[in-house]
Amino acid sequence: MLFRAYTLTIDSDIDLQLPKGEGKADIIIEKARFSAGKQFQTQIYRKGVRAKFGGVGNTTMLDWEGIARFKALLGNRLEYEKMTNDEGVFRLFALSEALGMVLFQRNLFLLHGSAVKIGEQATIFIGRPGAGKSTTVSAFAQRDYPILSDDLTAVWFDEKGNPYVLPAFPELKIWENTVNNLGFDKTQLQPAFEGHNKFLYQQPIANFPRDPVPLQQIIILQRPYSKQAGAVKLTQSPVELFPHFPLPSRLLEGNSLQRHFEDCIRLRRAVPIVKVPRPKNFTLLKRWVEQWPMSF
Structure with missing residues (x-):
């Protein structure tokens, strides 16, 4: 098949x-x-x-x-x-x-994060466990923004070094608490098989992109009251992105480590990487998404 x-x-x-x-x-x-x-x-x-x-x-x-x-x-x-x-x-x-x-x-650049198509460009959301990645992208999905990837995001660079997000597949795993607070119809969802209280949200295939989507920015979600906010400097990009490598760390050795380091720099040269405190509750999250695009 x-x-x-x-x-x-x-x-x-x-x-x-x-x-x-x-x-x-x-x-x-x-x-x-x-x-x-x-x-x-x-x-x-x-x-x-x-x-x-x-x-x-x-x-x-x-x-x-x-x-x-x-x-x-x-x-x-x-x-x-x-x-x-x-x-x-x-x-x-x-x-x-x-x-x-x-x-x-x-040789694709991988991140443990989710990507959303906003307009004609992609935004990647990453963050440490509990930072609110899945909840944030669920709020975008609820407003019919195409979710390009969930958990595993792949970035491809063209011959000019421009980064693109490769659309994964049209589905998203959503926490039950998020389902209830964002107003998803639970009867239309499937079990996510994760062993947690998660559901699988299937997006309309007709709205799902087939081609690479130009990357606009990477948002590193912080906890709501975090004082760590603002743009990540070029020299800081490898340190900030390394923790979000989704595969075994043993893969990043020798030439692979060098390639990953260089891709972190190349990514930051092409697009902004910004630390942003996430909204502290669902009401503010909905408002946050409604006001998109935002300046950071």
């Missing part, structure tokens, strides 16, 4: 429930058998299970014990071993950091 995500055509032997793809496959996802090899603990948790990482370079692996094991190869292949019978849970894991490893091998 052919699907489309991150502007790439994916040929998968499992139903990813994504928009249909066409043409020659850029990435193949299929079942295989492979040994785990030497593994290391990561900072990645899903459904309360901590992922283990193995491999180097163009052959890397993520293993969630009892759920699934994935191997990314050469930027064009994702192999898997499935231990769960829950197709929704498996899909969640396949489309998260597992696919992210393949995107990283394709």
Whole structure:
């Protein structure tokens, strides 16, 4: 089956429930058998299970014990071993950091954050756990702004060094508290299979971009009363963006670390990166989104 995500055509032997793809496959996802090899603990948790990482370079692996094991190869292949019978849970894991490893091998710049299309440009929201990323982008989704990515954002640079967000797929995971306070119709939502009180919001495919969207800015969300606000300097950009790398930190070694550092600088040269305290409640958040675009 052919699907489309991150502007790439994916040929998968499992139903990813994504928009249909066409043409020659850029990435193949299929079942295989492979040994785990030497593994290391990561900072990645899903459904309360901590992922283990193995491999180097163009052959890397993520293993969630009892759920699934994935191997990314050469930027064009994702192999898997499935231990769960829950197709929704498996899909969640396949489309998260597992696919992210393949995107990283394709030299894309990755951030743990969400991107929204506002007008003809994209804004990326990042922040530490609890900063309000998912709640913020949910407020944009409620006002029918296209959400380009949820959790994993991929940035591509053209030959002139201009950054673009690659649209992932038209869905968003939303906390139950956010659903209730922003006025989403819960009967129209699906379970998100995260093991938390989260729901899956499906956006209209007709409104979802197919092509890369020019990046306008990156917002680093701070807690409401944080005094850390303002533009990030060029020299600070690698330090500010490193904590938001969504994959195992062991991937950032040698040439990969140098490339990531240079991309942080290139990104900051092209667009502003700004620290912004998020609104302190849902009422102010709604007003904040209504008043967009804003100057920081």
